Amino acid sequence: MEITRPTSLVEALEARAEDPGADLLAGGTDLMVEVNFGHSRPEHVIALRRIAELAQIDGNRIGAGVTWARLEKSDHRALAQLARTVGSPQIRAAGTIGGNIGTASPAGDGLPWLAAVEAEIEVTSKDRGVRRLPCSEFFTGVKRNALAPDEVITAAILPENVPTNQEFAKIGQRSAMVISTVSACVVRDDDGTVRVALGSVAPTPLRATRAEALIAENPDPSEAVLAEFVRTVSAEVSPITDHRSTESYRRHAAGVLARRLLERCLAR
Amino acid sequence: MIVSFNVNGEDRVANVAGSESLLQVLREELGLPGSKNACEQGECGSCSVELDGAIVTSCLVMAADCEGSAVTTIEGIGSDKELHAVQQALIDHGAVQCGFCTPGFVVTAAHLFEKNPHPETNEIKEALSGNICRCTGYGAILRSLEALAEEAR
Amino acid sequence: MTTSPVTRKRIRGGIGESPLRPDGIPKVTGNFAYASDLHAEGMLWAATLRSPHPRARITKLDTAPALAVGGVVAVLTQDDVPGRPGFGMHVPDQPVFAAGECNYWGEPIAVVAASDLETAKLGVAAIVVEYEVLEPLTDMEEADAADSQTRRMKIRRGDRTVSGAVSVEGYYEVGQQDQAPLGNEAGLAIPDGDGGVDLYAVSQWVHSDHWQIYPCLNLEPEQIRCHPVGMGGAFGSREDVSMHIHLCMLALRTGRPVKMMFDRAESFVGHVHRHPxxxxxxxxxxxxxxxxxxxxxxxxxxxxxxxxxxxxxxxxxxxxxxxxxxxxxxxxxxxxxxxxxxxxxxxxxxxxxxxxxxxxxxxxxxxxxxxxxxxxxxxxxxxxxxxxxxxxxxxxxxxxxxxxxxxxxxxxxxxxxxxxxxxxxxxxxxxxxxxxxxxxxxxxxxxxxxxxxxEAFDDYSDVRISLSPIGVEVYTAAAEVGQGMVTIIQQLAREVLKIEQVAVVWSDTNVIGSAGSTSASRQTQMTGGATYQCAVELRQQILDEFGGDDLSSEGVWRDGDLLVTLAEVCGGGAKEHEIRYRHPETFATxxxxxxxxxxxxxxxxxxxxxxxxxxxxxxxxxxxxxxxxxxxxxxxxxxxxxxxxxxxxxxxxxxxxxxxxxxxxxxxxxxxxxxxxxxxxxxxxxxxxxxxxxxxxxxxxxxxxxxxxxxxxxxxxxxxxxxxxxxxxxxxxxxxxxxxxx
CATH class of the missing domain: 3.30.365.10 (Aldehyde oxidase/xanthine dehydrogenase, molybdopterin binding domain)
Structure with a gap:
């Protein structure tokens, strides 16, 4: 195995351009599980943790190399909430938001928030420069994304004026260190517009747009509307049954969780 | 490939074959078996080490990426003659049974107490929520660290 | 004869106290040696080929490609088992390796020893196996209906026609729990150069392992020595043989020490679980x-x-x-x-x-x-x-x-x-x-x-106590899995012998008889009971020999005076006593x-x-x-x-x-x-x-x-x-x- 340890983004992009198949290594918390269990045998690894510019938070730009431990202290309320639920303290010290984006697991804890605040994923290559993709275009399937072989995920770009009213919650069977069976994020603009995104209930982070529309029509929802909101969310998700949970439970819990978060937003 | 890094205050050189973990290299190359291999998924904390100032699971650190890093393992915390306060507290309160998780708990708790000498009960629990113990039910571990936090007040 | 005004020291760490574990310091400093930490000069690493099907017929098994992998030293299958083909806690119904048919997902089919673990795994991957996949029997009620069972057990007590004023019926299901000890299975087998093997592998009962291993290897009992070893928990998972026979076979075949260590995934298939x-x-x-x-x-x-x-x-x-x-x-x-x-x-x-x-x-x-x-x-x-x-x-x-x-x-x-x-x-x-x-x-x-x-099982624990001026040694093969057996033995010996310095000497199957399993909540009573009784008998022998009425680290006493020092009691050697302790007899029903x-x-x-x-x-x-x-x-x-x-x-x-x-x-x-x-x-x-x-x-x-x-x-x-x-x-x-x- 060969390893390249660039200290600048330019060097990293050079390396990636020269060897488009190379594996990108950030915190290692996803890739090394694959390596340890013999599912991945990298031939060339480009290690990204020495690149200072990736590890910066600059206004609406969150560098891909920022760790969850740092994001636990984020001013974005829901981002801090979700960061605290990623793996264990040890995982949060190593794992990065860029790694979470790159792995593109349906259960990726950061993804519902990125989808709910309508962040764009910034990817960069030596030859084609910077591309910014909305979540809906970047995440293409279970552990699949639109990153080209010569690109590196460089940042999550937040829109101007991300609402401060935002809530995240995650259901796992255990109280800590657990993969989500359902996660959700709700954000609410000052004008009452609500966005609802869910994780672990579809191949990619899912925006519950019909449920959002229901609240747009009923910005001060009655109990009946809230009940309809729950039903709508449950209808919009497309979860599966696996060894972690069941399709039916996930559908039910997605609705309940989204309502609770909506109510928390409405109460603020 | 040759990887040079600092382990427990000493400059060390490891011959790394491929994508193996820091845990592997510590245990099999550098003669430091105190960090334990129990899950290789970052789901138990038995292999916790301090890497460049942060506590990580060494099973999920690619050794080849440790060039120039500073690592502190259980072997770098206290000694038989001079135990770290966390080590002494765990022994005194019967928090050691099979002991397989213990090095990970020591490394993680020592870091916690370094940052915050008198953590609250919930802070102790959350800081150690990535370290699994199968023997004790955590009761004695909690009592030992609560007592240590109390001493620090 | 000594009659100086010596006073008896108070003994610390007796019964009712909570003395510190003797293995506490090595465990908190990372110096305690678990089976997975063992190393021997020139040792090989072993890995296991396991069945990918719950039930299948092996139609082809070709190990030659594995032997062709550089660094692979040996590949063994059921054909290489020199003695009894199977093992088991109670009946030897499990083949050392699957041969003919695989009966569960993860059943061992072959083992490979190589210069390092990576190479051993490459060797495993190179083995050519072909399977005819068969329909597995996996529903417990279907199995019951088909009378596929190992034991039916009936209780018939009293009068079935009696009925009460109220009656409740319920149906309950319990899922399958795993012991999930933190330390995975690991072991090291070292050939003795004389046709025998010393085995250091995780075990709750080294003698049970021993009784299962040597017939499969077709060796005399004393040629296989099973040693107690440091373990990261057990909870039942180390009562059965897992890698033990494989390791011994590889050590004998290669003439070199062989180490094996399961990873977590292999551990989950490599030991038995709780019954659903x-x-x-x-x-x-x-x-x-x-x-x-x-x-x-x-x-x-x-x-x-x-x-x-x-x-x-x-x-x-x-x-x-x-x-x-x-x-x-x-x-x-x-x-x-x-x-x-x-x-x-x-x-x-x-x-x-x-x-x-x-x-x-x-x-x-x-x-x-x-x-x-x-x-x-x-x-x-x-x-x-x-x-x-x-x-x-x-x-x-x-x-x-x-x-x-x-x-x-x-x-x-x-x-x-x-x-x-x-x-x-x-x-x-x-x-x-x-x-x-x-x-x-x-x-x-x-x-x-x-x-x-x-149920009439001949349940016993052997303990030998050796007393010398340096202190007391308790020899036992009881497995310390973390529960604190080691401390309890020390406390009991101290309590009886009034000597504070007590060392527990974990002993292999050639040194001492069985202590029985560290399971069934039994070691405190059985090996603790053996230690206590052995100490009481040894003390009495010494008192009888010297006509004393008390024993302590100072020596033998009578009427408050020190009669002889401990050094004199031991006469330059040690006083030894060994017993086999049994609980009240039980019977089959x-x-x-x-x-x-x-x-x-x-x-x-x-x-x-x-x-x-x-x-x-x-x-x-x-x-x-x-x-x-x-x-x-x-x-x-x-x-x-x-x-x-x-x-x-x-x-x-x-x-x-x-x-x-x-x-x-x-x-x-x-x-x-x-x-x-x-x-x-x-x-x-x-x-x-x-x-x-x-x-x-x-x-x-x-x-x-x-x-x-x-x-x-x-x-x-x-x-x-x-x-x-x-x-x-x-x-x-x-x-x-x-x-x-x-």
Whole structure:
């Protein structure tokens, strides 16, 4: 195995351009599980943790190399909430938001928030420069994304004026260190517009747009509307049954969780 | 490939074959078996080490990426003659049974107490929520660290 | 003769104190050597080829390509087994390697030894195997219907025509728990150059390994020496042979030390698990709240090989109805044989599964009768002198069930939830739950377990004590798995010999006889009992020899004067004594399960308090209040640790832990998806001891390891049902069960 340890983004992009198949290594918390269990045998690894510019938070730009431990202290309320639920303290010290984006697991804890605040994923290559993709275009399937072989995920770009009213919650069977069976994020603009995104209930982070529309029509929802909101969310998700949970439970819990978060937003 | 890094205050050189973990290299190359291999998924904390100032699971650190890093393992915390306060507290309160998780708990708790000498009960629990113990039910571990936090007040 | 005014030093670390563990310092500093840390000059590494199918016929097995891999030194299959083709705890029904047919997913087919682990794995990958995949038998009821079983066990006691005023029926399922000790299986075999092997591999009972290994190798018993070794926990998973025979075969074939270490995934297939169970119960009581009749049908899935299934199913049957008086008991139980992962020993051993059933039944009956649930148990409490409800055996030892229940009832009830810190709420830092979503529930678990081996098994422990002026050495082959056996042995020897310096010398199978297994809650009583008795006899021999009336580290005393020094007593050598300690004889029961199968019993009573978010199905176990029948507390800190740790394993079984097996294949053989309780999942556990001395064992002490694991789970299970006001029929209780979705 060969390893390249660039200290600048330019060097990293050079390396990636020269060897488009190379594996990108950030915190290692996803890739090394694959390596340890013999599912991945990298031939060339480009290690990204020495690149200072990736590890910066600059206004609406969150560098891909920022760790969850740092994001636990984020001013974005829901981002801090979700960061605290990623793996264990040890995982949060190593794992990065860029790694979470790159792995593109349906259960990726950061993804519902990125989808709910309508962040764009910034990817960069030596030859084609910077591309910014909305979540809906970047995440293409279970552990699949639109990153080209010569690109590196460089940042999550937040829109101007991300609402401060935002809530995240995650259901796992255990109280800590657990993969989500359902996660959700709700954000609410000052004008009452609500966005609802869910994780672990579809191949990619899912925006519950019909449920959002229901609240747009009923910005001060009655109990009946809230009940309809729950039903709508449950209808919009497309979860599966696996060894972690069941399709039916996930559908039910997605609705309940989204309502609770909506109510928390409405109460603020 | 040759990887040079600092382990427990000493400059060390490891011959790394491929994508193996820091845990592997510590245990099999550098003669430091105190960090334990129990899950290789970052789901138990038995292999916790301090890497460049942060506590990580060494099973999920690619050794080849440790060039120039500073690592502190259980072997770098206290000694038989001079135990770290966390080590002494765990022994005194019967928090050691099979002991397989213990090095990970020591490394993680020592870091916690370094940052915050008198953590609250919930802070102790959350800081150690990535370290699994199968023997004790955590009761004695909690009592030992609560007592240590109390001493620090 | 010495008559100087010497005073006797007070001995520290005797009975009733909590001296520090001798292995404490090496364990906190990382210097303790576990099996996985062992190393020998020039050693090879081994890896195992395992069946990818729960059931298949091996149509081709070609190891030549593996031998062609550079660095591979040996590849062995069933054809290479020199002696008896199989092994097993009780019957040798499991082939050393699958040959012909594979009977479970992960069954070993071949082993490879190579210069390093990576190469050994490459060797495994290079072996060519072709399979004809066969339909596996994986449903336990289908297996029962097909009479695929290793033991049927019947209890017929009393009159089946009797009936009570009230009757409740219930069906219960228990999922498959794994011991999941933190340390994976590991071992090192070193050839002795003379045709024999020294084996250092994880084990709860080195002599049992030994008895299984040497016939397969076709060697004389003394040519294989099994050594006790450092272990990262066990909980039943190290009672069976796993890699042991393979390692010895490789060491003999290659003439080099060979090491093997399972990773977590391999550990999950490489050891036996707890039996999953299905149970049907009918309980009847009279209007005064006395149990009148219990009928039950129990199926436990033993998987592909017998292991200890036949003892597990007997336990399930004997303890199917808990510590309650009843004269009419009818139980049909069976351990079925399937193509699921083999099941065997795990903490609680058959009693765990049925405890969920009998305690749920007791609650239902109490509710039906409108009697307080704890009071109902109190009215039916089984005690010393009573006939055991299943076997009819008169309980000669202590059994303070009623006292435990009274003590539990007296414990203060935990305060209501008064915090919005998410770490106090179901869902934890996932922030799923507001305090107003929470419903609190409370539940009880009162359970009984046999201590030590039963049913005519020749159960013994050998101990040798050597006393010299330097101190005392206790030789034993008892496995220290973390429970603190080592400290208890020291304390008992100190207590009797009044010599503080006591070393426990873990001894191999050639040095000392069997100590029996570190299981069945037996070592404190058996090896502790052996140590105590051996020390008492050695002391008496010395006193008799010198005409003294007391012994201490100073020497032999009479009437307060030092008669001879210890150096003079030992005469330049050491005083040695060895004994074989046995508990009261037990007997096989008749065809109706009647007789005297058990040497002793212990009870435990738990009260669980849980907070449930019923809408999301999330549970937080808030507190466990526990009372345990311990006979006598030898070491308060160690006893507390055993009870807290054992209880949390019961909690895990009630709400988290399940090996998900789909058509014979384990879907979650890893710590990402086999969920052990974390620090934030662990309830506060309040522990009280009831001390009523047992009739045998050291100073009346009872084994304490298993009872808390048995009673904690049912208490939590009941508390969840109490919170949601609905019956649930399966553990672990998962969120989807609570919300009532499929």
């Amino acid at each position: 169970a299905r149970m049907w119960y009918r309980h009847e009581a009279d209007a005064d709240g006395k149990l009148v009749k219990v009928e039950a049908r129990l199926i436990l899935d033993g998987g592909a090989y017998e292991s200890s299934s036949n003892a597990v199913i007997a336990n399930a049957a004997y303890f199917a109805m808990g510590p309650y008086l009843c004269d009419n008991v009818f139980i049909d139980s069976v351990a079925v044989k399937t193509n699921n992962p083999p099941a065997g020993a795990m903490r609680g051993f058959g009693g765990v599964q049925t405890a969920f059933g009998h305690e749920a039944q007791m609650d239902r009956l109490a509710d039906e009768l409108s009697i307080d649930r704890l009071e109902f148990r109190r009215r039916n409490a089984l005690g010393q002198g009573d006939p055991m409800n299943s076997s009819g055996q008169i309980i000669e030892g202590s059994l303070p069930t009623a006292e435990l229940i009274d003590e539990l009832a007296s414990m203060p009830i935990v305060e209501p939830l008064a915090s919005d810190d998410p770490r106090h709420l179901p869902g934890g830092t996932g922030l799923t739950t507001n305090p107003d979503h929470v419903k609190r529930g409370m539940g009880y678990g009162v359970t009984i377990k046999n201590l030590a081996f039963s 008749d065809e109706n399960g009647q007789g005297d199968p058990h040497p002793a019993f212990a009870v435990a009573a738990h009260r669980a308090v849980v907070d449930v978010d019923p809408e999301l199905g999330l549970v937080r176990v808030v507190q466990l209040d526990t009372v345990q029948d311990v006979g006598k507390v030898l070491n308060p800190v160690a006893a507390l640790g055993q009870i807290e740790g054992g209880a949390l394993q019961g909690v895990g079984m009630a709400v988290l832990e399940e090996l998900v097996v789909d058509k014979g294949v384990i879907k979650n053989p890893n710590f990402t998806d086999y969920l052990l309780p974390t620090f934030l999942d662990a309830p506060h556990i309040e522990v009280r001891f009831v001390e009523e001395p047992e009739r045998w064992g050291p100073l009346g002490a009872k084994g304490i390891g298993e009872p808390p694991t048995i009673s904690a789970g049912p208490a939590v299970y009941a508390a969840i049902q109490d919170a949601i006001g609905r019956h649930l029929h399966r553990v672990p209780v998962l969120p989807q069960h609570i919300v009532g979705s499929s």
